[in-house]
Amino acid sequence: MILITGGSGFLGSNLIGKLDDRYLKVLVRDSRYINSCCEIIENTISSKVDYDGSLFDSVECVVHCAARVHVMNDDLNDPLEAYREVNTAGTLNLARQAVNAGVKRFIFISSIKVNGESTPINKPFKFDDDRSPEDPYGQSKSEAEEQLLELAKETGLEVVIIRPTLVYGPGVKANFSALMNLVAKGVPLPFGCITDNKRSLVSVDNLVDLIITCIDHPKAVNEVFLVSDDYDVSTSEMVRKMATVLNKPQTQIPIPKFCYRLAGKVVGKEDVVHRLLGSLQVDISHTKQTLGWVPPQSIDDGFRDTADAFMKTKLKG
Incomplete structure (x- = not known):
């Protein structure tokens, strides 16, 4: 039996869709947002919750x-x-109660923000790099990783840590969806000069496949795995790929980068500009070699699936 937390979220709902309901329990904050035949338990993640032993x-x-x-x-x-x-105290509370109840393995979906916010071009983060979070979210995930690994030493709980990059796929929201919406308009976009940065992305199908691999893989125990599509793109190339799968015309105006930086300072959005112009790459060789795993979905197929779902939603809306 597998217990999934966050089953109504983007990742959790996709994971449930790939597993057999008969062998699942799902912990969610609000069961109205989940459509599944598996056993559903309503509760929150916090340091104070005393979970029913039957969970x-x-x-x-x-x-x-x-x-x-x-x-x-x-x-x-x-x-x-x-x-x-x-993310820290709530995670540890859940893990301690799980191991006390006899749970064997705990897979923690962390974040590449544990490593940091950016990398020099072609110098990707590696699984054994020092943790260097730069914001509260990344720090909370980093502290949870450290404490889970300590709990593993104390109790024998098999901890597996997965640090995804930006996750996309059918139904994705936030920045990826906003950019796809711009590309779908077929208007010229100002990314022609952003060709020399590199970003690692991961499709939700590839991330789910890795999670499923880690559920019972003997070599996953107490390891940290970085995950991506194993193909990095510049901002300009990402826009081109989106335009291709959306079957839209695509013209990119070569706005110089200093214009972005100046605009970012003026409007107080320097962090947004930094992500647009900068690189964040990960090296997944440790993941592939340790688990014998390769991403089953190409980035082109991942973009195509995302675009198909995006267009269906627009037609309905």
Whole structure:
């Protein structure tokens, strides 16, 4: 039996769709947002929750997808404590109760933000790089990783840590969806000069496939795995790929990069400009070699599936 947390989220719902309902339990904050035949339990992730012992009955593996997600320009007075309550203390509370109930393995969906926000071109993050989070979300995930690995030493719990890059796929929201919406308009876009950065992305299908591999793989124990599509793109190439799968004309105006930087300073969006112009790459060779795993979906197929779902939603809307 597998317990999935965050089953109503983008990743959790895709993971449920690939597994057999008969062998699943799903922990969600609100069951109205989940459509599944498996056993559903309503509760939250926090340091204070005392989970009913039956939550872990027959459960051998927990896949912990639930989190307080990253929010741009978080306006809380103390965002770090808010992230820690769910992503660090809440995770450890869940893991301790799980191991006390006899759960064998705990798969933690972390974030590449544990490594940092950017990389020099062609110098990707590696699985054994020092943790270097730069924001409260990344720090909370980093602290959870450290404490889970300590718990593994204390108790024998098999901990598996997965750090995804930007995840996309059918139904994705946020920046990826916003960019696809722009490309779908078929208007010229100002990315012609952003050709020498590199970003690692991961389709939700590839991430789900890796998670499923880690559920019972003997070599996954107490390891950290970075994951991507194993094909990095510049901002300009990403836009070209989107235009291709959307079957839209695509013209990119070569706006010089210093214009972006100046505009970012003027409007207070330097962090957004940095992500647009900068690189964030990951080296997944450790993941592939340790698990004998390769991403089953190409980036082109991932973009095509995302575009198909995007267009269907637009037609309905």
